[in-house]
Amino acid sequence: MDPVIAAYTVLLAVALGLSGFLRGDARRRGRGLLMAATLSGFIVVAAAGALVNAVSVPDLILTSLAVFFSAQAATTAFSLLWREICSTRQARGSAPGSDRREDKSA
């Protein structure tokens, strides 16, 4: 791939993301971190793409381990974001404006 095209795409994506995330609520910034974690769970796609194209045995072992760990991270990220959203809906009535969550993970 052309490095210029790659740099251009990354720059556009950063600009789009920065302008898009500005709309979020400033008091619930923790959710922004959780969204970044969920998006970084998409590395399982890159790992799977490397695994299905691997030919030698060391490559197979390394990339299958990478797929395993990234799938674990992606699942954890999705469950954390899901819990955050469920508790946001519950906490809206009880404590408006606060960043409080229900005590579920303890």
Add this chain to the structure above:
Amino acid sequence: MSVGLQIDLVGWFALALILAALYGLNSENGERSGSTVWHKPAIGLLSSALLLMLVSVFWTSDGSNVPLAIVMVLLGIVAAPLSSRYRAARGTSPQRTVREGILSGLSLITIGTGLSVALLGLTGWFDTDRDAFTWDIRLVSVSSEFIGVWTFAAGLMLWLRLNDYLPQSSPGRHQKQIGLIVLVLAVGLSSLSVIYPAYASALMIVVAVLALELGALSALGVVETRAARVLGQHMGLIGAAIAMLGYVQASLFLLSLGGLIVAAAIHYLRGAVAFNQARRRRTDF
């Protein structure tokens, strides 16, 4: 490791789904009624985008490694709830326990993604030849190795601290300078291994050790209230690594996704400053 054009055709749709989901997740203006309706469908959109990308990756391959990949994905999904069981500390308030549970989950995420970034960088290192014209592949594999090991070490140390396996530590006086020196050393050594690939394998080991030390420094040298900030920085680093992997795999989807993650991390880190200013102004009154 190049993936054809078809994955990018699907990648556009997945990217559109992700952008719609982020729009839905961000669309909450205070306590206005009915604005949280879009949150659960947004999670559905995100997971369907992930499934779509995985299916398209499996579909475009020749099919010999697909069963192994599916088994590994399923194993990872099964292992996630087992590993993320949080051991609550005794004698703390439930509010604090919930916050530490979330931070512990986030550090588990950084451990997993850091390990997989490091492993992918290692495979890229094995695949590349020592030709002078493939410097970009070497640069990508060295820097993803560095980022992966750093993120893995920082996540591991934070997880150990949050689960009370390590004693509480406070930052020393010279910790920041030492961290800077180690960072400069690692960057210099990795650029050496990119330019002179002859000695590169030995240099890579040194860089990995330095990255481990750097991760330990960046996770141990903070007070525990700033742990979320360290995690945010490492999320941004993982975004950069995903963008570089997208460059290697010639996938515009991964490139733009990495850009989005970097933007989210920058927004998170910049928002901390605004939050401090707001709080300071309130105490002045």
